[in-house]
Amino acid sequence: GEDVEQSLFLSVREGDSSVINCTYTDSSSTYLYWYKQEPGAGLQLLTYIFSNMDMKQDQRLTVLLNKKDKHLSLRIADTQTGDSAIYFCAEGGYQKVTFGTGTKLQVIP
């Protein structure tokens, strides 16, 4: 079945870059997503990438996809305290979207 794995916790200093990694198992996934969940809030779609792309950049966010290794990463440049949240990786296509457990990003001032 589908499985999405992420590390549970990441701590970075303000101004540094954050890299959140994700691995998935379903090679038929068409979309790979990154969601952000701030404390006490629902999930917010940050960005997504089609499976036929290697990279997508959106302001401070860079998504890298290695389809061969089924590895997805989210890089946040110049990390700010407002970036502190839980980041969920998700993969999906014609079947259900499967979410990872989320990575809690702590930004140290």
Added chain:
Amino acid sequence: GAGVSQSPSNKVTEKGKDVELRCDPISGHTALYWYRQSLGQGLEFLIYFQGNSAPDKSGLPSDRFSAERTGGSVSTLTIQRTQQEDSAVYLCASSHTLEGFRETQYFGPGTRLLVL
């Protein structure tokens, strides 16, 4: 425009009581999903509605859980005879679908359920 809304935002109940959680999807979205997020866990799929088709209930953990979607819009998730392990955040999401393909999901803020 308005996003997905859920109510109540918080619910505290006693073990054995029934609870109803409500979701208002984005207008025009034909697909609606319910997920559960337990402490330290990822999102657990519960149920999926698509238009007038029979819902995909494959994620419901027990027969105490049920959901309805009236008129293709608002949905209610009902948990009967609540147990302490039902305590979690229940998230609703909606999306467009094009010819059965599930597009990006937009999430509501969730309902935090605590069963004492």
